Amino acid sequence: MYIPKHFKVTDFDEIREFIERNSFGTIVTTKDGKPIATHLPLEFHKQGDDYYITGHMAYANPQWRTFEDDNENVLVMYQGPHAYISSSWYKSENVPTWNYQSVHIYGTASIMSEQELQEDLILLLQKYEQHRKNPALWENLSSQTKKQIKGIVGFKIKMKEVQAAYKLSQNRNEDDYYNIIDNLYEEEDLNSKALAEVMKDKE
Template sequence: MFTPAQYANKDLDEIKDFLAKNSFGILVNQVDGKPWATHIPLELDLDSDRNDILVGHIAKANPQGHHFIENTQVLCIFNGPHSYVSSSWYKEEEVPTWNYIAVHVYGTLRIQTEEALLASLHKLVDKYEQGSKQPISLANMSAKTMRQIKGIIGFEIKITAIQATYKLSQGREQDHPKIISELEERENSGSKAIAKCMRKD
């Protein structure tokens, strides 16, 4: 990912927090010599050696899984908020632009055992059921329902590199108050979220 120096975020704690809160990502590998992408939850976790990993699963029917080779490199893409920024909000004439947050994670893939897959599914469901009025647990599901695990492939990705772009009108600090106020007046959630991120910086 091309990231001009002023937009690069090197704060690993902030990036990890972003990944935990924006875990619905895009897994990319090669299928028959072409890029292939699947939109799935990719959860940040730690392996037994306390190394950062991403954990996920896909359907066995997905051709992507047929090309899962141990230790092959994959790319995971995570998108945060984004918004159009009008140059009418600037003090001086300039072209409009787009503010956004995006993180690319590179790593090597390893297929999970069925035991590890089941443990990761329990963690996944427990995490997202916390906000439910009547949370469910995989522990309470029947053996018949849980047989569906046979139709998926679980995997772990050992993280080897992270690129994080936080494009938040850096270099135009004199225009930030106006940009933020205009973004906050917009109806879409992305604009409001970008304004909130700009207020932090």
């Protein structure tokens, strides 16, 4: 990923927090030279000194087979809020642009055992269900529902390289920066408002 120096993020703890907040990612692999992508909820884990991205996809999805064929070249992409930035928000004439947050992770993929997959599903359900009134936790599911695990394939990706870009108008002067935040709040779409919140937190 091309990252101008103003926008490069290297703090791993900050990147990890971003991944955990924006955990719906995109996995990209290749089959016979053609890129294949799947959009999935993905979780971040540490095991010993290594970091992993875990998830699952439908057995019918052919992409998981590329993890066996070329498991050394897996790209995982995460996207945060993004929005158009009008040059009319600057004090002096310039060109419009687009602000965004993005993280790319390169790694090695492997297929989980059924036991590993079950353990991963237990953690996934705890993350998204435990605060709900009638949580659909693993232990609350019927044996019939649990059998559907046969229809999915679990995988884990050992992280080898991380690239992170936060393009948040860091290269603008202070007046422009705060004016961009104010104008983003005025926009109607939720992405613009969410981006304004991110920029405000980075003040």
